[in-house]
Amino acid sequence: MTESYKIAWKASAKKELRKIEKSLIPTLLKSIEKLASNPFPHGYKKLVGSDHLYRIRIGKYRIIYEIEDGQMIIIIVRVRHRRNVYENI
Numbered sequence: 001m002t003e004s005y006k007i008a009w010k011a012s013a014k015k016e017l018r019k020i021e022k023s024l025i026p027t028l029l030k031s032i033e034k035l036a037s038n039p040f041p042h043g044y045k046k047l048v049g050s051d052h053l054y055r056i057r058i059g060k061y062r063i064i065y066e067i068e069d070g071q072m073i074i075i076i077v078r079v080r081h082r083r084n085v086y087e088n089i
Contacts, residue, residue, distance in 0.1 A: 003072055004036045005037075005039055005073060005074045007032060007033070007035065007074050008073050008076070009076045010075060013078055016079045017079045020061070020079065024059070024061065027058060027059075028058055028079060031056060032063060032065075032076060035074050039054075052066045052067055053065070053077065053089070054066075055085075057082075060081055061082065062078075062079075062080060062081075062082050062085040064076075064079075064080075064085060077089075
């Protein structure tokens with residue numbers, strides 16, 4: 001069995017999550033929890049211009065995360081609607 005990653009959140013990502021429609025939050029959290037066992041799920045994409053940033057799509061929302069392999073940590077960087085998730089990364 002492979003070791004699972006620890007999930008860490010940037011404070012700004014937690015704040016963004018609180019602004020999302022309440023009914024969508026459990027689905028987003030479940031997808032984030034699954035990253036601990038598989039940081040490269042089906043449909044993930046590496047962000048252009050970055051060595052460590054990836055994204056997954058959950059409906060109209062995007063979860064941007066960073067992987068720190070050496071420490072087995074996944075940092076949730078951003079959780080936003082697709083229209084403005086890539087601004088100022």
